[in-house]
Amino acid sequence: xxxxxxxxxxxGTLCLGLDGQVKLPSYxxxxxxxxxxxxxxxxxxxxxxxxxxxxxxxxxxxxxGMAGLSAATAELLRRGTxxxxxxxxxxxxxxxxxxxxxxxxxxxxxxxxxxxxxxxDAGLKMVxxxxxxxxxxxxxxxxxxxxxxxxxxxxxxNPNMAITSYYRSFxxxxxxxxxxxxxxxxxxxxxxxxxxxxxxxxxxGRNLIVVVAGxxxxxxxxxxxxxxxxxxxxxDAYRWAADQEPxxxxxxxxxxxxxxxxxxxxxxxxxxxxxxxxxDRVPLTLVNLLFGGRFTSMLNEALRVHSGLTYGASCxxxxxxxxxxxxxxxxxxxxTTEKAMDMALDVLKQFSERGLTAEQLASxxxxxxxxYPPQHLQTAEQIATTLGEMEIFxxxxxxxxxxxxxxxxxxxxxxxxxxxxxxxxxxxxxxILGNAAKIRSVAAKYGPAVVEKSVKQAGWAxxxxxx
Amino acid sequence: xxxxxxxxxxxxxxxxxxxxTATLDNGLKVIVQEDHAIPNxxxxxxxxxxxxxxxxxxxxxxxxxxxxxxxxxxxxGFGQFDKQMDDHGxxxxxxxxxxxxxxTDWFPSSAxxxxxxxESDRMRDLAFDPKVIESERGVVYSERxxxxxNSNAGALRELAEATAFEAHPYHWPVVGWxxxxxxxxxxxxxxxxxxxxxxNNCVLVIVGDVKFDGVMDLARxxxxxxxxxATPPEVRxxxxxxxxxxxVTLSKPxxxxxxxxxxxxxxxxxxxxxxxxxxxxLLGTGQSSRLYRRLVDTDQxxxxxxxxxxxxxxxxxxxxxxxxxxGVDPAAAEKALYDELAKLGSEEVPAAELRKAKNQLLANxxxxxxxxxxxxxxxGSYELFHGGYEKLFTAGEEVEAVKAADVExxxxxxxxxxxxxxxxxxxxxxxxxxVTQ
Numbered sequence: 001x002x003x004x005x006x007x008x009x010x011x012g013t014l015c016l017g018l019d020g021q022v023k024l025p026s027y028x029x030x031x032x033x034x035x036x037x038x039x040x041x042x043x044x045x046x047x048x049x050x051x052x053x054x055x056x057x058x059x060x061x062x063x064x065g066m067a068g069l070s071a072a073t074a075e076l077l078r079r080g081t082x083x084x085x086x087x088x089x090x091x092x093x094x095x096x097x098x099x100x101x102x103x104x105x106x107x108x109x110x111x112x113x114x115x116x117x118x119x120x121d122a123g124l125k126m127v128x129x130x131x132x133x134x135x136x137x138x139x140x141x142x143x144x145x146x147x148x149x150x151x152x153x154x155x156x157x158n159p160n161m162a163i164t165s166y167y168r169s170f171x172x173x174x175x176x177x178x179x180x181x182x183x184x185x186x187x188x189x190x191x192x193x194x195x196x197x198x199x200x201x202x203x204x205g206r207n208l209i210v211v212v213a214g215x216x217x218x219x220x221x222x223x224x225x226x227x228x229x230x231x232x233x234x235x236d237a238y239r240w241a242a243d244q245e246p247x248x249x250x251x252x253x254x255x256x257x258x259x260x261x262x263x264x265x266x267x268x269x270x271x272x273x274x275x276x277x278x279x280d281r282v283p284l285t286l287v288n289l290l291f292g293g294r295f296t297s298m299l300n301e302a303l304r305v306h307s308g309l310t311y312g313a314s315c316x317x318x319x320x321x322x323x324x325x326x327x328x329x330x331x332x333x334x335x336t337t338e339k340a341m342d343m344a345l346d347v348l349k350q351f352s353e354r355g356l357t358a359e360q361l362a363s364x365x366x367x368x369x370x371x372y373p374p375q376h377l378q379t380a381e382q383i384a385t386t387l388g389e390m391e392i393f394x395x396x397x398x399x400x401x402x403x404x405x406x407x408x409x410x411x412x413x414x415x416x417x418x419x420x421x422x423x424x425x426x427x428x429x430x431x432i433l434g435n436a437a438k439i440r441s442v443a444a445k446y447g448p449a450v451v452e453k454s455v456k457q458a459g460w461a462x463x464x465x466x467x
Numbered sequence: 468x469x470x471x472x473x474x475x476x477x478x479x480x481x482x483x484x485x486x487x488t489a490t491l492d493n494g495l496k497v498i499v500q501e502d503h504a505i506p507n508x509x510x511x512x513x514x515x516x517x518x519x520x521x522x523x524x525x526x527x528x529x530x531x532x533x534x535x536x537x538x539x540x541x542x543x544g545f546g547q548f549d550k551q552m553d554d555h556g557x558x559x560x561x562x563x564x565x566x567x568x569x570x571t572d573w574f575p576s577s578a579x580x581x582x583x584x585x586e587s588d589r590m591r592d593l594a595f596d597p598k599v600i601e602s603e604r605g606v607v608y609s610e611r612x613x614x615x616x617n618s619n620a621g622a623l624r625e626l627a628e629a630t631a632f633e634a635h636p637y638h639w640p641v642v643g644w645x646x647x648x649x650x651x652x653x654x655x656x657x658x659x660x661x662x663x664x665x666x667n668n669c670v671l672v673i674v675g676d677v678k679f680d681g682v683m684d685l686a687r688x689x690x691x692x693x694x695x696x697a698t699p700p701e702v703r704x705x706x707x708x709x710x711x712x713x714x715v716t717l718s719k720p721x722x723x724x725x726x727x728x729x730x731x732x733x734x735x736x737x738x739x740x741x742x743x744x745x746x747x748x749l750l751g752t753g754q755s756s757r758l759y760r761r762l763v764d765t766d767q768x769x770x771x772x773x774x775x776x777x778x779x780x781x782x783x784x785x786x787x788x789x790x791x792x793x794g795v796d797p798a799a800a801e802k803a804l805y806d807e808l809a810k811l812g813s814e815e816v817p818a819a820e821l822r823k824a825k826n827q828l829l830a831n832x833x834x835x836x837x838x839x840x841x842x843x844x845x846x847g848s849y850e851l852f853h854g855g856y857e858k859l860f861t862a863g864e865e866v867e868a869v870k871a872a873d874v875e876x877x878x879x880x881x882x883x884x885x886x887x888x889x890x891x892x893x894x895x896x897x898x899x900x901x902v903t904q
Contacts, residue, residue, distance in 0.1 A: 002561040003560060087755065089754075094755040147792070150793050154722065261720040295559075296546070305546060309609070
């Protein structure tokens, strides 16, 4: 491969306004008597229908010490329901050629399912059965939790994945919801009663968003959704916590993870960022694209294109409900760890001090607009995801419909102000994974003290498991 | 819902989107599917050259070349391809397999002519700058460290395939052996370019907001003048029949073991491919599949299990990958796999289960048609591996035609002990290794 995906996808059916601005296709939004918010959006290019059920809460809503509870609950939805055993559910789903996935993020759980148009009724019933009436058979609960525990072990065999968990745990700390990563201890602590209680509390009308997208008969669809999801108890809407910022560093902090057989070093350099609702989201998305969000970004140009130190270097701005991080990440062979880290820091410093040129900004605008619609509005599922996010984050359709104008309106001064404000090069958090014996002295360069942990130790947290 | 009904065939729907083709005098085949629902285009160039066209000493060169194609040509110099792409709202990537090298461009339709200009520039006049080559060598080595050296699955797969293929070029990894990555020379690169990068060795697929006549005008203008060349030499070596199980182990510090089991099977054009695909689906797709139910759910031997056969020009392997649970003897998981394979060869698959597997296979196939890039990739892959893009439109019928007896026959024929290679990753404690050293 030339590179790992920089999120590239095109195609689909986006709608172009007369001004060249992409628009969301027409959709309806209604609130059922029990509080469930329902969206319908029709896309008839293929005879398929997609159901996306979003449950508010996600990682943020997990009780202390129970990291992994929302994901385990979601995985178990289909493993036994009021109407079907786990095996019957699997047989029925596969028999229809349907798909059913449970996904989790910082603030929500999403169930994404897809069926043929002709199976609308059967598909919707299966989804509602799983989401609203799971029976959580004790044996299935036991098996799922045991598998998740082993899954954590397997994750540590994949350093490119593991570094993210180590980074989040260290950067946010146990006091921030985003720092509580599921580990062996938290999975071990979860009981069936916790899962049942979590489901009873969170999978309720006032906490549900249902998006139906694709090819269907609108009147019949409305009636079927009311019959199924309209029957859920109203319950209480999840009460979002107040925003919480990652703990600020008073000096640089360094975590070194020892994996003695590693032949390359993986590292993340993090600093506090923004939340999704920030007024700076468009300029920040634009400047991050140029700094570390595309193949010709400053980071990738420096560390890959011009020096060959790595296969890829990037920077991600977390856009979640609570304030998250801005994280540079890359990897390089053990011997060039210091060179690559210094280079990443140098690119950061240059960007912070010098910002962008007008030419760079124009290129960023073209590429953001050229790639945005295909990534968000291409298929029925993408539109469903976009609508679900709008609802979760309390955004209006102008978020999409005026996106191009907002991108075009960003001035060079605004872009450079965002670069100066968010890309600082002091008091950073460093998480480094590699052969510690060879890079220990390098790690010591970046902060007054280095916290060390081995991949063989349980958990992700620097000081054992988080309670 | 206890009965499983036949999935409605969507093939007519796909065919309804008219696909047109023409071949230039220099041998470049162009396949176009117009789709004006969106103002975007997917432009895919399939070059018929991959790691099977390499030799010992230059393994990985096709993949390295995939990288070099982005490092400048005559008109668009170093970095210009990506810069122009970004400036015009486009995006790109590329991939290399054992059989082909594919360049994938996605862009607003307003950039179509620019794309033809850039693609023809690098097809004809690639630049070879020694400094750039050294830098890119580092990038490719980093990719290898990421996907093989520091990946248990990648390292085990490399060992398994090198063991299953002794003679045929599928023996070596697409990314190349480390010592070859370190040693390619400028002459190797130039020879490879001459061997593979010519219009008559390329298939150009364009799907999206274009007009067929407009595409052909641009193809003639920009690619028409590029001369044809000799195509890569025929790959003569055929893998001899395997006569006995081969077992290898990989010792590596790891939390969990891993197992790969490979069986030799024919190439994609074989009549046995559809039954093997159906078989792979009923074994490994979905939580109702036989291997998931047995190994992951009932016996709780594995975290995950999958089995698949990919596209290939030459006879290849059907690969199973098992991630055993902690505390599970990998041999127990391996035995459970063999039990399930033996059942397939001795007991007829029930009609409902066969129907289910076909529905899954067809549904997954059609899901790839949702996007213009999905269709561009399928059209090109069918052209290269199935002997013609039009085979895509009858793929559903071929799956439908598979009978229970076909599944039973291919299971018996290919899933034998003598035809198999087993590679096991055995977790090793780092301290133990240091002592023995």
